[in-house]
Amino acid sequence: MKSLHLALAVVGTLAASPASAAEQRINIGVGELTCPTCSYTVAAAMRGVPSVEIIDFMEGEEFGTGTYIVAFDDEAADQDMIVEAIRATGYSADIVESGDF
Incomplete structure (x- = not known):
């Protein structure tokens, strides 16, 4: 009986766990980066989007x-x-394919 309760507890815990989101990776080609501040500006814009990591x-x-x-x-x-x-x-x-840069 104890093993039945344990099994039910494990199944209940797994069923209650939220599905984890999938991490996606993309390559973004950017143009008009003509000064040192440009890269900073682009990076700041991307970091303003939730969950983005460069x-x-x-x-x-x-x-x-x-x-x-x-x-x-x-x-x-x-x-x-x-x-x-x-x-x-x-x-x-x-968006660019990985072989395009």
Whole structure:
């Protein structure tokens, strides 16, 4: 009988646990980064989106371009929110595939 109660308690605990959100990673190509303050401005805009974490930044081959690797919780944000936050600051931004930078 004790093992039945224990099994029911374990099942009840697992059923009551919320499903964890999935972490998503995307690459965002950004243009018009022409001064040292530009990268700071773009990073601040992305950090204003809930759950966003900047993993890395790689300078582009062309002057003023770069790619951010960004992680976020897909229950708190989506990639369009992040791209729009960057664009709202006046910089061009698009999702890029990992081989495109």
